[in-house]
Each structure stands twice: as structure tokens, then as C-alpha cells.
Amino acid sequence: MTAVQAVAIIAVAITGGAVALFEDPLRETFLLGIYGMTLAALFFSLQAPDVALSEIVVSAIGLPLIVLAALRKVREQAREREHGRRNDERGSG
Amino acid sequence: MSRRARLTLFAVAGPGFTAVLVIGLAGLPAFGHFHGVYGLVVTGTELAERHATDLVTALNFDLRAFDTLGEEFILFASVTGVVLLLRQLRGEDRRPRGGDVGEHRFAGASEALRVISVALLALLVALGGYVIVHGALTPGGGFQGGVVLAAGPVGALLAGRYLAVKMVTPEPVLEALDAIGAAGYALFGLGGLVFASVYLKNFLPLGIPGHLLSAGFMPLNSIAVGLEVTGGFLLIWTEFLDQALVIRSDGGKRGASA
Numbered sequence: 001m002t003a004v005q006a007v008a009i010i011a012v013a014i015t016g017g018a019v020a021l022f023e024d025p026l027r028e029t030f031l032l033g034i035y036g037m038t039l040a041a042l043f044f045s046l047q048a049p050d051v052a053l054s055e056i057v058v059s060a061i062g063l064p065l066i067v068l069a070a071l072r073k074v075r076e077q078a079r080e081r082e083h084g085r086r087n088d089e090r091g092s093g
Numbered sequence: 094m095s096r097r098a099r100l101t102l103f104a105v106a107g108p109g110f111t112a113v114l115v116i117g118l119a120g121l122p123a124f125g126h127f128h129g130v131y132g133l134v135v136t137g138t139e140l141a142e143r144h145a146t147d148l149v150t151a152l153n154f155d156l157r158a159f160d161t162l163g164e165e166f167i168l169f170a171s172v173t174g175v176v177l178l179l180r181q182l183r184g185e186d187r188r189p190r191g192g193d194v195g196e197h198r199f200a201g202a203s204e205a206l207r208v209i210s211v212a213l214l215a216l217l218v219a220l221g222g223y224v225i226v227h228g229a230l231t232p233g234g235g236f237q238g239g240v241v242l243a244a245g246p247v248g249a250l251l252a253g254r255y256l257a258v259k260m261v262t263p264e265p266v267l268e269a270l271d272a273i274g275a276a277g278y279a280l281f282g283l284g285g286l287v288f289a290s291v292y293l294k295n296f297l298p299l300g301i302p303g304h305l306l307s308a309g310f311m312p313l314n315s316i317a318v319g320l321e322v323t324g325g326f327l328l329i330w331t332e333f334l335d336q337a338l339v340i341r342s343d344g345g346k347r348g349a350s351a
Contacts, residue, residue, distance in 0.1 A: 001124050001125065049232035049233075050147070050149035050150070050232045050233065050234070050237075051149075052232075053224070053232055053237040054236060054237055056237075057236075057237050057240035057244075058240070058242060061240060061241075061243075061244045061247075062240055062326060064333075065247065065330050065333070066329065066330065066333050068337075069330075069331060069333035069334050069335075069336065069337040069338075070337070072337040072338070073336050073337045076337070084337050
């Protein structure tokens with residue numbers, strides 16, 4: 001194992017753990033992108049540039065966009081529900 | 094199951110699992126010393142007989158070409174599923190936030206960010222096209238290049254112009270790209286059946302290894318996959334972003350009256 005590979009494995013362990021430990025989905029999404037980058041560096045150091053490229057495009061572009069859009073929709077719905085409840089209370093009161 | 098029963102189960106299963114894991118890991122070859130012959134065979138045959146220099150692409154489009162056909166249609170089916178699930182439903186309105194139809198502004202999207210995202214758009218499209226057509230030569234191929242290509246128009250989203258993204262890549266065009274890519278790959282395979290009497294077998298001249306037009310029909314396969322992935326990813330993103338930015342519930346008004 002070369003020093004580059006060792007560093008890459010440690011970086012994967014740290015960023016992967018960070019993704020699991022953070023509880024806010026928004027932060028997790030950004031961390032997931034960084035985690036994907038370290039994973040890509042690991043694949044690259046193990047002489048698998050094809051897999052590294054796939055990892056980069058999926059974890060840095062493909063997945064975050066979908067998760068961010070879903071998060072926004074969920075928050076908006078929560079806000080609308082809150083808004084609706086307040087209107088109902090005002091209507092009955 | 095009570096806590097006691099669960100702990101008892103773990104007391105038996107935990108050490109057993111650990112023992113099996115330790116035995117299994119101890120029997121692995123040392124780090125970086127994989128002794129598979131498959132890699133050697135691929136290295137020998139794909140360069141000599143197919144003139145491809147990126148062996149991963151050669152593996153996908155030649156040795157495991159039929160698997161790739163299956164993967165193509167997995168992607169196609171999932172994209173179709175997403176589109177079916179997320180299309181505009183009864184009880185939902187298409188109303189861009191802020192009322193301005195031409196633009197969706199992010200709070201804090203600076204002029205610098207907009208300039209960078211426009212520059213990024215051109216670079217991403219160029220890089221995506223490069224990765225796709227050089228699939229058989231350098232790392233990358235239809236899938237990776239396709240996602241990069243799809244990321245280009247989405248760069249305009251960063252500039253706060255989501256509706257401009259939709260103007261550049263209207264949904265019918267994306268659907269056509271997705272379908273043409275998937276069908277194209279299957280049809281190139283049919284070409285193999287007609288001209289080389291085996292489905293998905295190469296039927297084009299092999300060219301000189303390392304040249305852009307080499308490795309038989311792999312560049313064509315790569316372009317077909319690239320088109321499908323570009324269309325598919327943009328379609329998925331458009332559906333999700335539509336849900337997040339444009340489509341909103343009309344508060345059950347229409348749903349209640351229907």
C-alpha cells in the first residue's frame with residue numbers, strides 16, 4: 001500500500017463517518033459530495049480511473065441535485081401545512 | 094422479542110459472525126496482490142483483437158455487451174418510472190415562485206456566480222462530449238460523459254435561471270434523446286447480428302489503436318449510451334426540480350371539487 005492510498009483510505013473513513021454522524025440532511029448532502037470525491041481519489045490511487053469518474057459524476061452531480069430538490073419540496077410542504085393550520089385557527093377564532 | 098432474548102441471540106451470533114469474518118479476511122490475498130486471470134485475459138484480447146485502449150469500456154461494450162444492454166434498459170425503465178411518478182398531478186398547479194416566468198432567482202445569486210456558471214456550461218458540454226467520444230481510448234465513456242454533458246444545462250440553474258434550463262432542454266427533446274440512445278445501442282447490436290451473425294458483435298473496421306475512430310463500433314455504442322444518459326439524467330433532474338420549484342399544491346381546491 002502506498003502512502004497516497006493510505007491517505008485516501010483514511011480520508012474516506014473520516015468523510016464517510018462524517019456523513020453518517022451529521023443529522024441535518026442538507027449538510028449531509030454536501031458532505032456526501034466531499035465523501036464521493038475522497039472515494040474517487042481512493043479509486044484513482046488504486047488505478048481505477050473509470051470507476052473514479054463514475055463516482056465523481058454520481059456523488060457530486062447526480063445524487064445531490066435530486067436530494068436537494070426533494071429537500072426543498074419537503075420543506076415547502078411543511079411550511080404550507082403550517083400556514084394552512086394557522087389560517088384555519090384564524091378562521092375558527 | 095424481549096431485550097434478554099435479543100442479547101442471547103447476539104451472544105451466539107456475534108462471536109460466530111466475528112469468527113467467520115476473521116477466517117475469511119485472513120484468507121484474502123495481500124493488499125494489491127489480486128491473482129485473477131480475468132484481467133490478464135481482457136488486457137490481452139481487447140487491445141489485440143478490438144484495438145481498444147480503455148479496457149473498461151472494451152469490457153462494457155464488447156465482452157459484456159449484453160450486460161450493458163440490460164443496464165441500458167434498467168436506466169431507461171427507472172427514468173420512465175420517475176417521470177410517471179413525478180408528473181403534474183390533479184390538484185397541483187404550475188406556478189413559478191415570484192411570478193416572473195423568465196427567471197427563478199436565488200436569494201444571493203451574485204453576478205460573479207452567474208458569469209462563472211455560464212463559463213462552466215460551455216466547459217461542461219465540451220468535457221462531456223470529449224469523454225463520450227474518447228470512451229474506447231481514455232478512462233470514461235458513455236455513462237460518465239453523459240452525466241457531465243447533462244450537468245452543463247443544469248449549470249444555468251446555479252445562475253438562478255431554472256426556467257432557462259427548461260427552454261434549452263425541453264422535455265420532448267430529452268425524452269427523444271433517452272429513447273434514441275437506448276434504441277440506438279440495441280440497433281447497433283442488431284447490426285452485429287446482420288453483418289457478423291452474432292448479436293452485439295463488432296462489424297466495423299477496427300482502425301489503429303489510439304486513434305479516435307478505432308475499436309470498431311465502440312465509439313458508436315459510447316455515443317448511444319451517452320445520449321441516453323444525458324437525456325435520462327436531465328429528465329430526472331427536470332422532474333425533481335419541477336416538483337421543487339414550479340409545481341405546487343393548489344391547497345386541495347381542485348382535488349376537492351373533482
